Amino acid sequence: MELGITIPLQKHLKIKELNYGGITDLFFCWELHIIRFEKKNLLIVVNASNRFCCIMAGMMAKDWKIIAQRAEEAIRMGFASEGYTEEQIDQYFAMAGAFVMTKTHGRRPVAGLNRAIEGLYYVPTPAEEQLYQNFWNHEVNRDLCHAAGFTGCGYDNPWSFLKRDMQRVGIL
Numbered sequence: 561m562e563l564g565i566t567i568p569l570q571k572h573l574k575i576k577e578l579n580y581g582g583i584t585d586l587f588f589c590w591e592l593h594i595i596r597f598e599k600k601n602l603l604i605v606v607n608a609s610n611r612f613c614c615i616m617a618g619m620m621a622k623d624w625k626i627i628a629q630r631a632e633e634a635i636r637m638g639f640a641s642e643g644y645t646e647e648q649i650d651q652y653f654a655m656a657g658a659f660v661m662t663k664t665h666g667r668r669p670v671a672g673l674n675r676a677i678e679g680l681y682y683v684p685t686p687a688e689e690q691l692y693q694n695f696w697n698h699e700v701n702r703d704l705c706h707a708a709g710f711t712g713c714g715y716d717n718p719w720s721f722l723k724r725d726m727q728r729v730g731i732l
Contacts, residue, residue: 561656563631564608564664566593566673573624581662585609586709587725588656589665591673592631594619597680598687603627605634606676608669609709610721613676613700614638615693623691628659630691637692642701642719648731655729668708676718679703 562581570578572594583589586609593604603616603623614634616623623630632653639649664670679700687693701718710721726732 561658562589562660562662563628564589564591564662566591566664569594573627578661578663581660581665586665586669587729590631590635591664591669592627593673595677600687603630603634604673604677605631606673607722608665609707610725611672611676611705611707611718612638612722613697613718615696616691617687617693618691634692638697641694641697642722651731672705672708675705676700
């Protein structure tokens with residue numbers, strides 16, 4: 561699984577150089593970004609194919625040191641909150657392989673990341689007192705959008721695109 565680290569997050573993590581990834585299926589690639597929102601550092605994790613978003617709020621210095629683990633937790637919680645079983649989630653991670661940090665996966669996936677962040681500003685509810693932000697994720701993943709892995713499909717929401725990706729790879 562490739563974790564595409566944005567330039568602001570590279571600077572925050574003090575990563576000097578990253579390579580481009582080699583995975584051709586964007587469903588197993590995620591874009592990671594940092595923003596400051598409601599006086600908290602947020603980790604935004606967005607799937608490069610379907611724009612499914614997972615948000616962690618209140619990340620501390622110790623959390624940034626284990627960013628791959630936090631990203632995995634966010635993805636697992638995001639899938640579970642959408643009703644996927646533990647077996648389906650484990651199957652996804654087995655298919656995706658080990659984590660590799662790379663550069664981001666192109667303009668379209670990064671545009672999806674930016675649109676997910678824009679959607680966050682329209683959610684009126686403040687952050688929950690936990691890392692994983694279930695309500696914010698639910699709201700952002702119901703926004704109509706285009707997704708990089710679904711050219712020509714028109715508008716739908718990230719939740720529906722995620723379901724189609726899961727069906728495409730045989731998890732559903």
